[in-house]
Amino acid sequence: MSGQAPLSGGNPNARPITNGSGGGNMSMAQQRPNDNTTNVSGSGSSGGMSQQNLNGIVLEYLSKKGYSRTEATLRLESANQDVDGRPISTRVEESGGLKYGKAFDLLRNWIEENLEIYKPDLRRLLWPVFVYSFLDLVSDFYPREAKTFFNNFREMFENEHEGDLRGLQAIALPEHVGTNEIAKIYQSQRYRATLSQTAFFNLIQFLESKEKEGGPVIVGILQSRLKVVTVERTAEDQFSLAKLLERARHREDFPAEDEGIPGHNPGSAKLDSAAGSAVLTKLKLGQVILDAEGRQDVLGDLEDEDKANPPAPGQPSLVETFEQRIKREESEEVPGRTELPPRPPPLARDVAMEVQRVKENRSRLKISGRTGGVGPAMNVVMYTLHNTNDGITCLDFSGDYLLVAAGTDMHYIRVWSLDGSPLPGPPQASGQEARPSASHRLIGHSGPVYAVSFAPASTSSDKQHITKAKYLLSSSADKTVRLWSLDAWSCLVVYKGHDGPVWDVTWGPFGHYFLTGSHDRTARLWSTDRVDYLRLFVGHDRDVDHVCFHPNSAYVFTGSCDKIVRMWLVTNGYPVRMFTGHTGNITALACSPNGKLLASADDAGTIILWDLGPAKLLKRMRGHGKGGIWSLTWSVESTVIVSGGADGTVRVWDVELPNDASGQGKVVGEGGAGQKIDGAAQVANVSGASGKKKAKEVVVTSDQISAFPTKKSPVYKVMFTQQNLVLAGGAYLP
Secondary structure, rough: OOOOOOOHOOOOOOOOOOOOOOOOEEEEHHHHHOOOOEEEEEEEEOOOHHHHHHHHHHHHHHHOOOOOHHHHHHHHHOOOEEEOOOOOOOHHHOHHHHHHHHHHHHHHHHHHHHOOOOOHHHHHHHHHHHHHHHHHHHHHHOOOHHHHHHHHHHHHHHHOOOHHHHOOOOOOOHHHHHHHHHHHHHOOOOEEEEEEEEHHHHHHHHHOOOOOOOOOHHHHEEEEEEEEEEEOOOOOOOOHHHHHHHHHHHHOOOOOOOOOOOOOOOOOOOOOOOOOOOOOOOOOOOOOOOOHHHHHHHHHHHHHHHHHOOOOOOOHHHHHHHHHHHHHHHHOOOOOOOHOOOOOOOOHHHHHHHHHHOOOOHHHOOOOOOEEEEEOOOEEEEEEEEOOOOOEEEEEEEOOEEEEEEEEEEEEEEEEEOOOOOOOOOOOOOOOOOEEOEEEEEEOOOEEEEEEEEEEOOEEEEEEOOOOEEEEEEEEEOEEEEEEEEEEEEEEEEOOOOOOEEEEEEEEOOOOOOEEEEOEEEEEEEEEEOOOEEEEEEOOOOOEEEEEOOOOOOOEEEEEOOEEEEEEEEEOOOOOEEEOOOOOOEEEEEEEEOEEEEEEOOOOOOOEEEEEEEOEEEEEOOOOOOOOEEEEOOOOOEEEEEEEOOOOOOEEEEEOOOOOOOOOOEEEHHHOEEEEOOOOOOOOOOOOOOOEEEEOEEEEEEEEEEEEEHHHHHHEEEEEEOOOOOEEEEEEEO
């Protein structure tokens, strides 16, 4: 039929409505089945409709038609939309740059609400999670969120990571991550952390249960950026229940010795080894014995001394004392000649120094640590420099205990006589004898002098004084090391090679060789007869601030502001040990005379003892205020350590006593105002010297034997003599 069917009511005047495609016609009744139907156009003349109402209409239609699967899908998707149809983030990881702040806050709150015995270890995770979260925010182009995150949580880490925070604070753009030194260290290596299995499983279980609150964000950081090592709890190790309870009771929050960015095995310098699989290099820590010719010369001189001055009743002869020492050294494992740097043939001076060392060893004050809970009586002689205008940068005493040298920020060195006697002047060209002087200035550096070191020397009873101090080394900001003659009072050699300020220099135990550490992140071994360095020790991520020799000269130690101490083999320059665990920059190093222990100190006021053989942390000793422990020295028996630092105190420590023994002491005040309170005595608020300001409370571990406060004099140097008398030097700062 060619005609169109009439519309409703058969009205012949009704006009058909054609669809937009030009196809068949559709009646008005078909287009609007119900006069009450609302216009569904989002931009209709009725003023528009919200997406929420539109979803409701569609859902009602799908329900009537029986499209149950489509309805369920639409309901699920529309549940995560706001009124305007925009998606609502239901998972933290979908919230852009804000996800790291929410996830970090989740982790922190859970750790603080955890059991006390697990808090010290779990808190160690907060710092690496903070650093990597901040770096990810910057790398993902969230500069505003990164700044907010950094400022919100930085206060938690200012005491322990002040230096790293200062370096990270400058990062604002993704380009900075690739150029910032601190960021490159963390980006290039995984941060190693050790947790007990129980604590780690509880952590993972909690994070998995918080899937929408930010748990996956933390899990992602742990998997990709950290190297978490889980250990079983045993009765002896640091994760035993007794140790955990002890740490929780004292609120100790120190890093483990194997924690840190290098990701190394405990005590090992092999960074690429799997956890627990590294085999430590065997060390030969015994003392070096004289060769046969030198030994016969020493024995001959000792026999002459015994004949001239027979020993007192009950006192061993000098020959017996020397033979006992030889037997003791032969029982230890001593490095061979090929494992030691070559030494020149012994001179008469070397034999005389060995004879004097035997004599002093026999007559020394013997220190054996605590007896019946009472520490040994110690004698400290303090030398104080006045009118320095805070210009002293370093200090050292000569081995014959006659001279003291001080480096200054005015580019020169001044040398004084300890007993106040005038020093002979330099030889004159005219042949006339120079007038003696109370002190001498050594001028030559073009920058501040950061370290001075006297060549090995010893006291002497003969009139020729062949064992007196003859040479002095100094290092400076001008990138050079200078060798000075103490007879001519002039510079003999200038050693160049470092590409930055030279922070430290020290002589080897037998002279001839010396070691330097510099801003260029390297340490270098030198000999006095060559102007070029012999060995280059590379491995630290930041400045090498302090260096020292092992007593047998086969090994050297370096300490850096990357908070790591490294041990190197001298003959080939290879690393054999690496020790981590400090919370501050390394400020002092000292190896024990028996060669088995190493003491390192930091600017947080902590001294750590390391056992070199198994490469283990023995204990931490605390008592100094902040500002740095600038000098360490060992007693002849290796049983007592003396320290001095910026807080103006000299402190004596017992090496053999564990510091978790009863009798935890405390110090109230810093500098000269410090007072030690032993045992369980209550700590009172003690004012400073002026009585106007309350002093800061500092915890002292129970292995401190005694403390000697000064009057506003930072202690630059402490040194045990061969007779176990302690010399200390500082500068008065009014």
